[in-house]
Amino acid sequence: MLKSRANIKDVARRAGVHPSTVSRVLNPATRSMVSEALAKKILRIAEELGYRRNPLASGLRTRRTYTVGVVIPDITNPVFPPIVRAVEHALDEKGYIAILADSGSKRRSEKALIENMKARQVDGLILAAANRKDHLVDSCIDEGIPVVLVNRSVEQHSVSAVINDDELGIDLAFQHLIDLGHREIAYIGGPQRASTGYTRYRAFLRSAKQAGVNIDRELVINAREFTESAGQAAFQEIARTGKNLSAVLTANDLLALGVFDALDDLDMKCPRDISVTGFNDMPYVDRFVPPLTTVHISLEELGVQAARLLLEKIENPDAPSKQLRLEPRLIVRGSTATLNAAQAKSGNRVA
Amino acid sequence: MLKSRANIKDVARRAGVHPSTVSRVLNPATRSMVSEALAKKILRIAEELGYRRNPLASGLRTRRTYTVGVVIPDITNPVFPPIVRAVEHALDEKGYIAILADSGSKRRSEKALIENMKARQVDGLILAAANRKDHLVDSCIDEGIPVVLVNRSVEQHSVSAVINDDELGIDLAFQHLIDLGHREIAYIGGPQRASTGYTRYRAFLRSAKQAGVNIDRELVINAREFTESAGQAAFQEIARTGKNLSAVLTANDLLALGVFDALDDLDMKCPRDISVTGFNDMPYVDRFVPPLTTVHISLEELGVQAARLLLEKIENPDAPSKQLRLEPRLIVRGSTATLNAAQAKSGNRVA
DNA sequence: GTATTCTATGCAAACGATTGCATAACGCTA
DNA sequence: TAGCGTTATGCAATCGTTTGCATAGAATAC
Numbered sequence: 001m002l003k004s005r006a007n008i009k010d011v012a013r014r015a016g017v018h019p020s021t022v023s024r025v026l027n028p029a030t031r032s033m034v035s036e037a038l039a040k041k042i043l044r045i046a047e048e049l050g051y052r053r054n055p056l057a058s059g060l061r062t063r064r065t066y067t068v069g070v071v072i073p074d075i076t077n078p079v080f081p082p083i084v085r086a087v088e089h090a091l092d093e094k095g096y097i098a099i100l101a102d103s104g105s106k107r108r109s110e111k112a113l114i115e116n117m118k119a120r121q122v123d124g125l126i127l128a129a130a131n132r133k134d135h136l137v138d139s140c141i142d143e144g145i146p147v148v149l150v151n152r153s154v155e156q157h158s159v160s161a162v163i164n165d166d167e168l169g170i171d172l173a174f175q176h177l178i179d180l181g182h183r184e185i186a187y188i189g190g191p192q193r194a195s196t197g198y199t200r201y202r203a204f205l206r207s208a209k210q211a212g213v214n215i216d217r218e219l220v221i222n223a224r225e226f227t228e229s230a231g232q233a234a235f236q237e238i239a240r241t242g243k244n245l246s247a248v249l250t251a252n253d254l255l256a257l258g259v260f261d262a263l264d265d266l267d268m269k270c271p272r273d274i275s276v277t278g279f280n281d282m283p284y285v286d287r288f289v290p291p292l293t294t295v296h297i298s299l300e301e302l303g304v305q306a307a308r309l310l311l312e313k314i315e316n317p318d319a320p321s322k323q324l325r326l327e328p329r330l331i332v333r334g335s336t337a338t339l340n341a342a343q344a345k346s347g348n349r350v351a
Numbered sequence: 352m353l354k355s356r357a358n359i360k361d362v363a364r365r366a367g368v369h370p371s372t373v374s375r376v377l378n379p380a381t382r383s384m385v386s387e388a389l390a391k392k393i394l395r396i397a398e399e400l401g402y403r404r405n406p407l408a409s410g411l412r413t414r415r416t417y418t419v420g421v422v423i424p425d426i427t428n429p430v431f432p433p434i435v436r437a438v439e440h441a442l443d444e445k446g447y448i449a450i451l452a453d454s455g456s457k458r459r460s461e462k463a464l465i466e467n468m469k470a471r472q473v474d475g476l477i478l479a480a481a482n483r484k485d486h487l488v489d490s491c492i493d494e495g496i497p498v499v500l501v502n503r504s505v506e507q508h509s510v511s512a513v514i515n516d517d518e519l520g521i522d523l524a525f526q527h528l529i530d531l532g533h534r535e536i537a538y539i540g541g542p543q544r545a546s547t548g549y550t551r552y553r554a555f556l557r558s559a560k561q562a563g564v565n566i567d568r569e570l571v572i573n574a575r576e577f578t579e580s581a582g583q584a585a586f587q588e589i590a591r592t593g594k595n596l597s598a599v600l601t602a603n604d605l606l607a608l609g610v611f612d613a614l615d616d617l618d619m620k621c622p623r624d625i626s627v628t629g630f631n632d633m634p635y636v637d638r639f640v641p642p643l644t645t646v647h648i649s650l651e652e653l654g655v656q657a658a659r660l661l662l663e664k665i666e667n668p669d670a671p672s673k674q675l676r677l678e679p680r681l682i683v684r685g686s687t688a689t690l691n692a693a694q695a696k697s698g699n700r701v702a
Numbered sequence: 703g704t705a706t707t708c709t710a711t712g713c714a715a716a717c718g719a720t721t722g723c724a725t726a727a728c729g730c731t732a
Numbered sequence: 733t734a735g736c737g738t739t740a741t742g743c744a745a746t747c748g749t750t751t752g753c754a755t756a757g758a759a760t761a762c
Contacts, residue, residue: 005469007718018742023720030721035740052470056407056416057718060747065407070451075436076634081427085453088426092452097467100421100451101443102436116448118356119403257638283427287608288638358748369712374750381751386710408748411717 006049014049015042022046026053059121068310069117071101071110073129077226077254078282079299080128083150086303087126094311096123103129111136118145124310130154131193146313150306151297153195153323160313160321162305166196169295169328170203173249173277176293176330178211181339182247182275186219188234188259189251190226197222200251200279219245223255231258232265239266246274246339253278253285253294256335260288271337281331290334297328357400365400366393373397377404410472419661420468422452422461424480428577428605429633430650431479434501437654438477445662447474454480462487469496475661481505482544497664501657502648504546504674511664511672513656517547520646520679521554524600524628527644527681529562532690533598533626537570539585539610540602541577548573551602551630570596574606582609583616590617597625597690604629604636604645607686611639622688632682641685648679 008026012019017038024030025042034042059065068091072080088098099117103110110129114136117125124146130137134154140147141159149161177185187204190197201222208215218241223230231250235258238245250256256278263270270276270290278285278294285292305324312319359377363370368389375381376393385393410416419442423431439449450468454461461480465487468476475497481488485505491498492510500512528536538555541548552573559566569592574581582601586609589596601607607629614621621627621641629636632647656675663670 008720009718019718020720020743021741024741027720033740038740052466054411054718055471056411057747058720060405060407060411060718060749061720063747075426075432075439078429078432078634081429081432084451085426088451088453089455092464097450097452097471099448100435100439101448102439104440113443115403120406120448260638283429284635284639287611287640288635289640359750360748370748371713371750372711374748375711378750384710389710405748408717409750411719411748412750414717 006051010049011042011046011051014045017042063121065121065123066096067120067122068096068098069101069114069122069125070098071103071113071125071127071129073103075102078284079280082283082299083128083303086300087307090304090307114140123314124148126150126306126310128152132195132198144317146310146317148306148310148313150302151196158321160309160323162302162309162324162326164297164326164328166199167203169279170200171207172328172330173279173295174204174207174211176332176336177247177249177275177277178213180275180336183213184245185213185215186238186245186248188231188248188255189222190255191224192222197251204249216243219243226252226254228254228258228261231255232262235259235262248274249277251279253280253282253292256292256294257288270335275336277336286333293333293336294331295328296331298326301326357402361400362393362397362402365396368393414472416472416474417447418471418473419447419449420452420465420473420476421449422454422464422476422478422480424454426453429635430631433634433650434479434654437651438658441655441658465491474665475499477501477657477661479503483546483549495668497661497668499657499661499664501653502547509672511660511674513653513660513675513677515648515677515679517550518554520630521551522558523679523681524630524646525555525558525562527683527687528598528600528626528628529564531626531687534564535596536564536566537589537596537599539582539599539606540573541606542575543573548602555600567594570594577603577605579605579609579612582606583613586610586613598627599625600628602630604631604633604643607643607645608639621686626687628687637684644684644687645682646679647682649677652677
């Protein structure tokens with residue numbers, strides 16, 4: 001990195017003023033402290049020299065770096081790119097940059113990532129992988145670092161978050177299956193340490209109860225991770241019970257894809273033999289075999305609102321934390337179908 | 352951001368030494384300048400206090416921020432997340448962070464993004480959206496900023512890049528179609544300002560010439576962008592010619608998806624009526640209707656090597672630039688089929 | 703014991719930008 | 733013109749870290 005860029009001293013030298021005057025002119029909040037004629041002259045010279053403030057330097061002094069750490073569990077999970085893009089664009093509009101960290105599945109690594117970001121004096125953090133009980137989130141709050149969670153919440157309610165109405169989403173999917181005539185419904189959920197996994201599971205049980213449908217607990221499995229392979233394994237486990245079922249409601253789209261894979265292995269067809277629903281409406285699920293019926297959440301809105309909440313928190317640290325709950329909707333595609341006569345008579349003994 | 356973190360002065364005070372001594376101990380390259388006993392004491396205290404170096408401060412002094420700018424055109428294009436993840440992981444292993452910028456389709460915005468990164472003294476840039484003639488790349492090189500291009504190259508050969516052997520990839524796809532008996536082959540390419548668009552187009556023409564196949568130039572269209580909608584529009588334009596064809600070779604997977612959409616609109620089936628090939632093997636193409644035959648490139652390897660090349664360039668700025676060319680391979684799935692008798696007889700007059 | 707050489711540590715300045723305080727300059731009034 | 737009040741600008745220190753130079757202290761040789 002060559003020293004080829006103009007700095008404040010260069011501008012000051014050419015304008016024949018002190019660097020502090022240049023600084024005051026370049027900051028709109030202090031510009032009125034300088035005479036208008038001189039301010040104009042300084043602004044012109046700064047532009048001629050292509051001067052750009054160095055946020056490293058100013059951040060050292062002001063403790064504001066215009067930097068936000070964005071920690072996600074897996075950028076290749078199609079749910080996250082739209083979120084990240086929306087976050088990055090919203091931050092950029094306000095002069096902030098996003099430092100991206102993909103934590104993978106290792107929590108220890110995430111601790112290091114966050115420490116790294118703290119050392120760099122990030123102005124705040126957007127976290128997409130918090131656990132319901134999350135020491136990392138706790139410690140950031142304790143240190144006064146603004147934090148916003150995306151699509152997750154923690155049990156400590158003083159943390160800002162943008163989430164979806166998971167209860168409504170699961171209920172929409174459940175009612176859809178009921179309306180199609182399904183009664184023997186399996187559930188494949190996600191890890192219970194995540195609020196989405198926990199809330200969607202409880203919502204499933206409640207929807208069933210409210211619909212007066214008796215759920216066979218052997219048909220309810222919470223997978224270790226929200227992945228295709230975990231979904232596949234969970235369905236295989238359900239298949240081994242030999243129980244009757246005609247539909248599977250899953251806690252996210254990747255789990256549903258895993259169910260598709262398992263059905264392929266068993267020479268079964270969705271939705272002919274088993275109807276399947278997902279959650280998230282991640283990109284491209286409309287192109288799958290079959291196109292996935294799923295609960296749509298607005299990924300972009302998640303990102304935009306997360307960035308907005310965080311910027312507010314940065315500007316006004318003492319303001320109370322907010323939870324924004326977005327409303328999902330059901331998108332019916334080809335993975336769910338009316339319970340047919342053959343299914344109703346013998347069920348689908350998947351063994 | 353509260354001032355709650357230990358700094359070098361805190362460590363020095365507790366150790367009873369000067370801050371410069373602490374600095375020397377904490378840098379492995381200068382540790383031997385301090386006595387072993389004192390070094391051990393300082394390291395222990397630094398750990399007790401949870402000290403972390405602040406790269407903003409050290410970067411100001413040393414002009415090394417351990418920060419890399421990563422500029423991509425669209426994080427929601429499934430080709431990029433695996434690349435970004437690989438980049439981010441490789442950088443993280445060496446103590447660098449990735450500043451992510453998603454430029455969208457606006458070149459002006461990209462100029463601002465890069466200027467923003469320069470102001471923050473990034474140690475280098477990884478660019479995934481360079482044009483063949485690219486003033487932004489030129490200016491970075493002129494300023495001595497290390498740059499590595501991903502999946503793109505520029506005509507100025509002194510720029511480091513990780514690319515794929517596009518000629519081989521296109522030839523593999525072309526030969527595959529020839530082997531299946533296709534002779535009336537359309538081509539939908541990408542923007543010619545991108546090296547991938549240009550090189551794949553020329554490779555298509557050359558493969559046809561070498562195979563002794565006469566290509567109808569009305570069946571060759573280079574789209575404005577590498578998007579589904581551009582691919583769809585391009586195929587619609589080809590359909591309007593009323594020319595016979597039995598296969599479409601596209602320059603990337605998104606264009607191929609656009610062709611799928613256009614075929615749906617025309618009540619035609621792939622591969623029954625038209626075989627289609629893509630390029631990149633982006634995630635999930637194996638789940639589409641039909642599963643896409645495509646040229647596989649290793650996205651993760653692109654990212655890993657880009658990060659590696661850049662780190663080398665940062666460490667050794669005067670070393671000659673390198674181009675790394677990765678070998679693609681064909682993945683045959685369900686979007687291509689043998690030319691059938693009915694097709695061969697009447698061709699597919701798509702009008 | 704004294705002089706010389708080597709080693710370990712401290713000092714001060716640098717990096718780029720900001721800001722509280724001091725004061726020079728300007729404007730107004732008697 | 734002198735005195736007072738206000739405004740505009742400069743000064744110096746800060747932020748956290750690094751590093752060339754100076755020198756105190758230790759070790760060695762005579």
